[in-house]
Every structure is written in structure tokens, then in C-alpha cells.
Amino acid sequence: MLVPNLKQAKIRTKNKIEIDKYKVDETLKNLGQGKKYFLKTYGCQMNEHDSENIKAILEKMSYTETIDMEDADLILLNTCAIRENAHNKVFGYLGRAKNLKMRKPSVIVGICGCMAQEEVVVNKIINEYKWMDIVFGTHNIHNLPHILKKAIDNKKLEIEVFSCEGNIIEDIPVKRDSKYKAWINIMYGCDKFCTYCIVPYTRGKQRSRKKEYILKEVEELVRDGYLEVTLLGQNVNAYGKDLEEDYGMENLLEDVAKTGIKRIRFVTSHPWDFTDKMIEVIKKYDNIMPYIHLPLQSGSDKILKLMGRRYTKEEYLELHKKLKKALPNSSITTDIIVGFPNETEEDFKETLDVVNNCKYDSAFTFIFSPRVGTPAAKMKDDVPFEVKQERLARLNELVNKYSKEANLKYKDKVVPVLIEGYSEKGDNILMGYTDTMKLVNIKCDKKYIGTIQNVRIKEVKTWSMDGVLEED
Ligand code: SAH
Ligand code: SF4
Ligand code: F3S
Secondary structure (H helix, E strand, O other), X not given: OEOOOHHHHHOOOOOOOOEEEOOXXXXXXXXXXXXXXXXXXXXXXXXHHHHHHHHHHHHOOOOEEOOOHHHOOEEEEEEOOOOHHHHHHHHHHHHHHHHHXXXXXXXXXXXXXXXXXXXXXXXXXXXXXXXXXXXXXXXOHHHHHHHHHHHHHHOOOEEEOOOOOOOEEEOOOOOOXXXXXXXXXXXXXXXXXXXXXXXXXXXXXXXXXXXXXXXXXXXXXXHOOOOXXXXXXXXXXXXXXXXXXXOOHHHHHHHHHHOOOOEEEEEOOOHHHOOHHHHHHHHHOOOEOOEEEOOOEOOOHHHHHHHOOOOOHHHHHHHHHHHHXXXXXXXXXXXXXXXXXXXXHHHHHHHHHHHHHHOOOEEEEEEOOOOOOOHHHHOOOOOOHHHHXXXXXXXXXXXXXXXXXXXXOOOOOEEEEEEEEEOOOOOOEEEXXXXXXXXXXXXXXXXXXXXXXXXXXXXXXXXXEEEEEOOO
């Protein structure tokens, strides 16, 4: 049993990060013969992409996928730890899995992802969820075949969670969810340690992948007919700062653009490391999408300082202005936390002021959720919960007003849309995203799936738009 340790997770070692290559263990390639796995994913794109790796690892062991938990021999929840409600959802789901396991004892139930990296969660599992079979961390994905084998052989809870990151593992197999757009990790971990955030503890220190591996992956995707890549990292602008060679995000963006892939996106940008050179490169290449996610978190200098964000309201607004000037047709979105400890009505109004200034295309808004082990969880929190809820509602109202306004600019315009598949709206309605990341529903033939088409926007709503194909 290898359980996570919060103190160790905080440590940033000077250990040199090497590159290891993933090898399929031929002796385990029939372990899942005739068996089905069910994998449910919570959290961010990083987790979505980890799930694509986990699926491929399992399929190399002859497991096949099912989307019906009742039908599964292996149930895995790839979890997120960012807020308390993410935790609650997972424990709720585990209750359902337990019911199934009581009826079908051979089923293997496990969790992985960011919650598995938390000491408090694993302690709870050891004490209250002994019936579970496996827990493995974000740094242990490559070892899944062996963890699974041990759990099956020993018939008892198998836990393998490294508290500290190991080397970068290249060549992990991947089963991509889409045939047209792909996630690519360009870096792992985060060293920013914003005071509210659990990610630096669950994902380890910042480790950038070498450009050769990233570019090779993009080139292969181009060859396979992919149209879009999203470069993933907790703060992609800091890409390369941990590498020996002098090669940063602006260089990587430029090299990825030169591969000729039709669309390049990147998330998430931290306002702190956004350089003028990066802005120049985004402007220069048509295949770098004019869409920037620029988390604000708060508009109050006092709160930003308590959050450890290392920029002021004025610096943020200046960067936003610079981006809009250089990329006038871009869309800019953000993340905002309300109800951080010590946030007064005045502080909150500073946040509203930034929203009024930046008029975001959309925003993800959250109530502060204390995470065990983070500095903010120890701060005295004197903001009543009802006040936090009321602030969230006021913020959402303003954010939605600007989302609708931003979308209205698209009415009757013709925009390129990568048509991805069927819309949730059903019947012959397809969906896709504009270069600026606006969701568009289009009534057209399914032969257009997997192509970029010019679409005329007919109707505009707060979160989506309806359009028709523009005839040539
Ligand atoms: N790396 C990204 C953020 C990833 S987490 C960045 O720095 O921008 C996504 C969002 O979740 C954050 O931007 C923040 O708004 C929110 N978040 C993170 N920790 C939180 C917490 N403890 N309570 C509430 N929201 C939180
Ligand atoms: Fe969390 Fe801050 Fe790192 Fe983003 S930059 S993952 S908010 S610590
Ligand atoms: Fe959640 Fe981990 Fe992503 S905490 S947001 S899944 S990095």
C-alpha cells in the first residue's frame, strides 16, 4: 500500500526530470479478456485526456468499454478535487457502485485522478470504503496494469499513490474521444500555489514536455486527419521555464502553427506569464485560434494578494486591453471565485467592475471552497454562506448579460465552424464551435461532420447560437 502524504505533496524537489518510455506488459495483455470497463470522468480537460490514456491502457489488456455501469466488470471513477461538490459527486456515485458490487462481488471498483492524491480522501476510503478494490494517483497511471493485477489476485484494497511526481512518461497509448480534435499535454503539474488551489498538490511540480515529443504528436494527428489540437497545461504560458533549453510558449505555438494543423487552442493562460511575444505569435498565425481563457479570480487587489495570484487589478486590465487591441475579434473568457475569506462588498464590487470593463464572452464562476492542506483553508472566513450565494447570483446575472451581448455581435455574420457531431438538440441537428469557441447548432446533412464550414448565424442565445450552412 502506497498512500498519499500531504507534506510530501507540498515539496518541490530539485530532482532532474527524465523521460521514460511506456511499455506494454505482454504478460498482462489478456487480463481483461471477455471483461468490460466503465470509466467516468470528472474535472478538467487534463482529466479528460488522462481518461483517454486509461482507456487505451485497458484496451491493450483486452478490456472493452461499456457505457452502462451495471454491465461492467471494472468500474473506474477518474476524479477531481477542485471543489467540495466534486468530492460529493464521487462519493455519491461510489454508493451506487457499492450496490452493484453487493449483487456482483467480482466487479472491481476503483478511483483515480486528483481525489486519489488527497491524504484525507484516501484515509476516508481506508476507513469507510474498505470494500473498494483500487486507488491509484495521477502519477501512477502508467502502472495501472500491475495495480489491477494485484487487486484481482489479492482480493483486497490496493492503493498506489506517489505523493511526488516521477519522470515524464512518453508513448502512453491513447484512445481519443474525437476523430477531429485532440488534447495534447504540453506540461504537467503547477508551481504557482495560488492559496486556494489543490492542483499543485495533486499534480506535482511543473514539468514541460520536450518540444520534439509534442511536435511529433501534432504531426501524427495532422497525418491522421485531425483538424484541431488543444495544448493543455495548468498555466501554459509558463511552458518551458523548467526546460534546459531556451524555448518558451511563444516558440512552441509558432512551431505547432507551422505543422499546418487547421486549429490550435491552448488552455489555461495565467495572466502573470502572458508575454508580448506570445501575443505577436497568436496574431501572426491564422491557425492559432483567437480565443483566450484568462482567469481573473477576483478584481480586488487585497483579495488577489491573499490568493497569491501575483498581479493587480490594473495589471490584469492592462493585459486584457492589450489583447483586445492586438486581437480585436478574439473572444476572452475567465474564471472568477466569489466569497474568498475576507471578501467585503467593496472587494466584490471591484470584481464586478472588472467584468463591466472586460465584458467577457463567458465566465465560469464559483463560490470559494476550502481545500484541506491549502493556505486559504486556514484563513478565517467571516463571509456568511448566504452572502456568498447572493454575490454569485449577482455576478452570474452580469456575466450572462455580457455573454448574450457578445454573442449578439455574431447575428447574421458568417463564421467558420468545425462541425463535430450531433447536437443534444437531437434530430438532424449538428453542433460545432467557431474559431472563437462559440457553440453553434446547425441543421444540415451529417456528411459535414468532421469538416470546417462557413455558417451564417441566424439566432443568438446566451450560451449558444443557431446557424445555417452558407451556400458558396
Ligand atoms: N490553472 C488554472 C485553473 C485551474 S482550476 C488557472 O490558474 O487559471 C479552474 C478554476 O477553478 C480556477 O480558475 C478557479 O476559478 C476555480 N477554483 C480553483 N480552486 C478553487 C477553490 N478552492 N474554490 C473555488 N473555486 C476554485
Ligand atoms: Fe491552481 Fe493557481 Fe496553479 Fe491554476 S495557477 S492550477 S489556480 S495553483
Ligand atoms: Fe480537478 Fe485535478 Fe483538473 S483537481 S480541475 S481534475 S487538475
